[in-house]
Amino acid sequence: MSASGSKPRFGGTVLNGDHHVCAFFRNKDEEFRTLTPFILEGLAADEKAIHIINANLVEAYRRRMTGIGVDIDALQRSGQLDVTSFPTFPQHGVIDYDGSIKMMDHLLSASEESGYRHTRVIGEMDWVVQDQIRDDSLVELEARLHDVYVRHEVWVICAYDLSHFNSVVVLDIMRTHQAAIVGGVLQHNPFFIPPEQMLEELRGRGGLVA
Amino acid sequence: MSESDQRNCRAGTLVDGNGHICAFFHSREEARRTLLPFIVDGLEKGEKAVHIVNANDRDEHLRWLREFQIDVDKLVQSGQLEVFTWPETYLRGGTFHEQDAIRMIDQLLANARQEGYPRIRGIGDMQWTRENRMGVEDVMEYEARLNSIIAGNGDILVCAYDLTRFSGTEIIGVIRTHPAAVIGGVLQQNPFFVPPEEVLAELRERTGLSRSR
Numbered sequence: 001m002s003a004s005g006s007k008p009r010f011g012g013t014v015l016n017g018d019h020h021v022c023a024f025f026r027n028k029d030e031e032f033r034t035l036t037p038f039i040l041e042g043l044a045a046d047e048k049a050i051h052i053i054n055a056n057l058v059e060a061y062r063r064r065m066t067g068i069g070v071d072i073d074a075l076q077r078s079g080q081l082d083v084t085s086f087p088t089f090p091q092h093g094v095i096d097y098d099g100s101i102k103m104m105d106h107l108l109s110a111s112e113e114s115g116y117r118h119t120r121v122i123g124e125m126d127w128v129v130q131d132q133i134r135d136d137s138l139v140e141l142e143a144r145l146h147d148v149y150v151r152h153e154v155w156v157i158c159a160y161d162l163s164h165f166n167s168v169v170v171l172d173i174m175r176t177h178q179a180a181i182v183g184g185v186l187q188h189n190p191f192f193i194p195p196e197q198m199l200e201e202l203r204g205r206g207g208l209v210a
Numbered sequence: 211m212s213e214s215d216q217r218n219c220r221a222g223t224l225v226d227g228n229g230h231i232c233a234f235f236h237s238r239e240e241a242r243r244t245l246l247p248f249i250v251d252g253l254e255k256g257e258k259a260v261h262i263v264n265a266n267d268r269d270e271h272l273r274w275l276r277e278f279q280i281d282v283d284k285l286v287q288s289g290q291l292e293v294f295t296w297p298e299t300y301l302r303g304g305t306f307h308e309q310d311a312i313r314m315i316d317q318l319l320a321n322a323r324q325e326g327y328p329r330i331r332g333i334g335d336m337q338w339t340r341e342n343r344m345g346v347e348d349v350m351e352y353e354a355r356l357n358s359i360i361a362g363n364g365d366i367l368v369c370a371y372d373l374t375r376f377s378g379t380e381i382i383g384v385i386r387t388h389p390a391a392v393i394g395g396v397l398q399q400n401p402f403f404v405p406p407e408e409v410l411a412e413l414r415e416r417t418g419l420s421r422s423r
Contacts, residue, residue: 024382160378167373167381171234171393180402182382187401191393201394205236 018188019149021157022142022173023181031159032064034184035122038157040068048116049081050107054127058083061124079114082107085127086141093134095141101148108152121149121156126164135169136202142176143195143202157181172198228399229366230357232384233392234373241370244395245333246278248368253280258290258327260318262334265295289325296338306338306345308352315367316359332367340375353387354409368392 025031042049053061061083065072075081084107087099104121111119128138142158149156160173174180176198180189193201235241252259263271271293272282285291297304300311315332322330339349353369360367371384385391389403 024378026379162377162379162382165378167234167371167376167378168236170378170381171373175394182402183386183404185402190398190401191391191396193394 016188018178019152019154019156020142020146020177021155021179021181021186022177023157023159024162024170025159026162028060028161030184031124031161034181035157035159036068038120039070039122042118042120043070043075043080045118046080046116048111048114048119049075050111050119050121051081051083052085052121052123052127053083054085054124054130056130057124057126080116088127088131088133093132094137095133097141097144100141101144104145105148105151108148108154112153117153119152119154121154123156123158125158125160129161129164135166135172136205139169139172139176139202140199142173143198146176146195172202228389229360229364230353230388231366231368231390231392231397232353232388232400233368233370234381234384235370236373238372240395241372242274244392245368245370248331249275249333250278250280252329252331252366253285253290255329256290256327257329257331258322258325259285259292260322260330260332261291261293262299262332263293263295264335264337265297267335268293268295290327296341300334300338301341301343305343306348306352308345308348308355311352312355312359315356319360319363319365322365328364330365330367332365334367334369336369336371337375350383350387351410351413353384354406354413357387357389357406 023031023034025034039049051061062072072081072083076083084103087096087103088094089096108119125138127133145156158173158177160170162170165173174189175191175193176195178189178192179186181187233241233244235244249259249261261271275282275291282291286293299314300306302310302314318332319330336349339346356367369384369388371381373381376384385400385402386404387406387409389400391398391400
């Protein structure tokens with residue numbers, strides 16, 4: 001690995017100053033096909049990997065990772081890989097914002113303290129559907145986590161299965177990420193707005209929880 | 211006027227060569243607030259305005275334009291403003307024929323040029339795709355092909371989508387077929403645009419041989 005660190009690529013586009021990326025997929029196959037090179041590249045470069053996977057989807061996740069030759073157990077033992085999920089209050093359809101923010105901040109700081117130069121986070125956003133999280137609650141979490149991510153040496157890809165989300169939330173998600181993967185291609189995202197502006201807009205729509 | 215409205219006022223310069231624009235709105239109020247400066251700007255520049263609306267909304271649309279000191283009667287009489295309904299355009303004969311719709315738009319552009327207008331600013335309310343009509347499922351093909359007929363000729367067509375009526379999958383399809391987009395009231399070049407041939411090839415692959423063309 002070069003001193004400048006590895007640069008994640010998708011179809012020739014390099015992820016430069018962007019930390020927080022959303023990715024839209026038609027199905028799990030497309031998602032995995034697209035993200036696999038990004039995951040493997042990071043592991044090969046001795047970067048830290050954090051994968052956010054809903055508890056009931058961990059088995060499928062393990063199968064897919066094993067299928068591409070990744071030894072999850074060994075990586076978890078060595079500390080190079082964390083598999084975790086966000087704390088939620090599913091009975092209310094909302095997310096534990098402070099808990100989630102603290103968790104990510106803590107994981108990313110710990111990874112830096114362990115000597116990892118970069119961290120690659122994959123957030124499989126299926127848990128949002130499983131836990132019946134409200135749309136505005138999800139967008140608020142994305143906006144608030146953004147401030148955490150930009151403080152760290154991290155690339156975060158939030159992976160959305162389009163079949164589960166309506167157009168309002170998809171556009172809001174687009175607007176809370178600095179870059180986006182659409183049709184398997186990564187692009188810097190001109191529709192991104194600062195998180196504070198997004199939260200303001202959500203408040204204006206009368207849909208902000210906090 | 212907000213900063214984003216001013217941005218839209220300058221749509222003419224921002225979208226040169228990228229005249230096919232999708233615009234996403236959460237409400238009719240947001241749509242009107244965003245589109246008004248764009249409409250006024252075009253009329254003041256002596257450009258042709260073509261608005262395609264739901265038949266039920268036609269009178270209300272004209273009333274709204276009049277509210278902003280737009281002399282609708284004079285503009286309609288001179289031909290500078292034309293307001294069409296869905297059955298007169300996208301849904302002729304009650305169904306959607308993608309190739310007919312493309313020809314219809316092509317004809318509108320040709321007519322405006324013949325009438326001597328420097329440019330068309332068209333606005334289409336895309337809610338017609340939610341109507342229970344035959345053929346509306348071909349809208350993505352239409353959106354993709356439209357790029358071929360307006361590429362680089364200076365005309366501007368805004369396809370207005372009410373977000374509350376579409377799925378996430380559909381909206382990503384719309385984003386991929388328009389080289390520029392208005393989101394949150396701001397017009398931007400759209401890096402997620404995919405050339406029409408690529409979209410059409412994908413659509414063919416997904417729908418198999420169900421469409422024989």
